[in-house]
Amino acid sequence: MDHDSPKTRWERRAEMPLTVASMTFLGSYAALVLAPRPGTPWDDLWLSLLFACWALFAADYAVRWTLSGQGPGFVRAHLLDTLVLILPLLRPLRIVRLYEAMEHRRGLPRLPLYARVIVYSGISTLLMGFTGALAVYQQERDAPASQMKNFGDAVWWACSTLSTVGYGDIVPVTTGGRIIAAAMMAGGLALLGAVTGSFSSWLLQVFSREEDKERPPGGTPGV
Structure with missing residues (x-):
């Protein structure tokens, strides 16, 4: 497997922004559920953030699909990613991958x-x-x-x-x-x-x- 392929480079660069978006998505959803203010600018803000984060997740999925060169086979090979795209509340689990990526970049022992x-x-x-x-x-x-x-x-x-x-x-x-x-x-x-x-x-x-x-x-x- 080519560790410096375009897909790998994209995933490495997108890791931190997507993790921040994941936590933003979860925080916005929590605000909507725990402190709802229907008809106010606050709820409009949380909804806008939710949509923007999901659009970012969808764009990342589309880019990785294109760079993989697998065509429709990408969906079968990445069923978990597809599920997370459909159910974005699972996206904050990316923080687990972020921890390992930071260890690798700093050269720390696993x-x-x-x-x-x-x-x-x-x-x-x-x-x-x-x-x-x-x-x-x-x-x-x-x-x-x-x-x-x-x-x-x-x-x-x-x-x-x-x-x-x-x-x-x-x-x-x-x-x-x-x-x-x-x-x-x-x-x-x-x-x-x-x-x-x-x-x-x-x-x-x-x-x-x-x-x-x-x-x-x-x-x-x-x-």
């Missing part, structure tokens, strides 16, 4: 694989929990039978859903809320599996090293 999985999964969980709480609260707050009276209820629901505990004290009652809940359940299971699997592998590696240290050279430990 964290061990197991540590990276745990750190990235933790960051992804926080971002997914916050965006999920915002999205489900927007769907549920005006529903007649909703149990989510405030954003704190939505955060509590997101925590119990992502952790796969699911107390059942607060449940979505709208169709949109239930779709979001299903997506968060799947995401929670995937993140939990990644963290526990990596942690278990790390423990096995540590125990194996300890056994190797205890074993006498050229033989087996005595009974």
Whole structure:
């Protein structure tokens, strides 16, 4: 793979602007949900920022599609990018990639694989929990039978859903809320599996090293 291809150069240059746009998108959406001011210039500003950020995401997707030379095959090869374009609330997860890109540019040593999985999964969980709480609260707050009276209820629901505990004290009652809940359940299971699997592998590696240290050279430990 050519590491200095036009597509690679574009992705490297666009990384920081797209990350800033991702966080701007999330902040604007949070302002619309948590402090709505219908019919005021503030809401118009947040909506304008949301549209501008999404247009930037779409432009980046189109440029990478063109530079890849894959044609329609680009969509199949980049299903996650396509999903993020359709659901831009997932875009802030780019911050995980930004952290690794900054390490690479500064020449810093990368964290061990197991540590990276745990750190990235933790960051992804926080971002997914916050965006999920915002999205489900927007769907549920005006529903007649909703149990989510405030954003704190939505955060509590997101925590119990992502952790796969699911107390059942607060449940979505709208169709949109239930779709979001299903997506968060799947995401929670995937993140939990990644963290526990990596942690278990790390423990096995540590125990194996300890056994190797205890074993006498050229033989087996005595009974």
